[in-house]
Amino acid sequence: MAELPELIILAGQMDKELSSKEFQQGELRQEKSLNLTADEFIQKIKGKKVIKVYNKGKWIFIQLSDDYHLLLNLGMGADILYHEPGADLPEEYQCLFQFTDGSSFSCKFWWIGRAELLQDEELPQHKATKDIAISPLDAEFTTEHFRELCGARSQIKNLILNQKKIGGIGNVYIHDILFRAKIHPKKVANTLETCKVDKLHDMIQENLKNAIEIGGLAYEKDFYGQNNGFDRDYFLVAYKEGEPCPKCGGTIEKIKTGSTSSYICPHCQEL
Incomplete structure (x- = not known):
């Protein structure tokens, strides 16, 4: 997707x-x-x-x-x-x-x-698009703006996937974003330290920009019918259940987070 x-x-x-x-x-x-x-x-x-x-x-x-x-x-x-x-x-x-x-x-x-x-x-x-929030790559998506969003009492993964809060992120890139920020997906947003929020803001932007530079997901065709370069090897923990964590060597787990699944390192991303 x-x-x-x-x-x-x-x-x-x-x-x-x-x-x-x-x-x-x-x-x-x-x-x-x-x-x-x-x-x-x-x-x-x-x-x-x-x-x-x-x-x-x-x-x-x-x-x-x-x-x-x-x-x-x-x-x-x-x-x-x-x-x-x-x-x-x-x-x-x-x-x-x-x-x-x-x-x-x-x-x-x-x-x-x-x-x-x-x-x-x-x-x-237009019901389907009128409430879509700004993109995390827009100039308006500042650390200050993200800090305000993180004042909510929702789980951080749910907050990031909410298109009325942040437009465009789905359940593909979110796993590595949270892993790089060392945040458990079930962590409640308003309990995060400011330094953690700022780190997460940076990881959101870095991961998305990196994916664009590589050409997007390998299984998605572009306008010219070409498959692009971001394949499974580029993921750190996403879709790698049972494999060793690239940071600590622990075992990557797949857990249920509401209506979606999440891939995490339980040692690097403590709840």
Whole structure:
């Protein structure tokens, strides 16, 4: 499942390739993935030009001319792929958007993906995205801002995964973030020492930036259909149950944390 690094990479590639392109036609095969009927969707998007592409949390926002946005949510995973003019198209996809220059991009949602076309004036009321918090890589995500968030009485992992508090982090990168900060995922946020909070803030940013530099998760395709470089070898404790801790040599454990599982070193991350 794509998280912030993959979404930032994908949005950047889409912005580079699609800027100023004009929608000509499309094929929408699964109406349950849309907010409009397929015919209405195509009629409304036809003739609109791409202004820019960016991400908000785990959503891709494609700003269009005529005060519209095309929003994409990858759900539990998706292949969003660019196709040069004349290129062979994949057999499977839910959405295909074609441009006047002959290029196109397709969306194959693995599970519960979405494509929504909205007028700009609808965005402030869009239920799925209106409350998404700032990204941990935004300039506004300062240590002071994070200290305020950590004044909550929720468990620290739940706080970080809450998209209304921090936008874009999911249950992939969080394990190593907490391990590097030496914090147990069940630790209550407002019981953390200030130095621990500041360390955690730095680890969040360092881990995400590192993942972007490497190219994102190896099992996620980018806009060009390439698998990237962040594979299992880059993880420290995540998905390594039963293996030795890279710091102390103790055994990495998998524990239940609410509705998710967590990978920890019980010696380095005491509760």
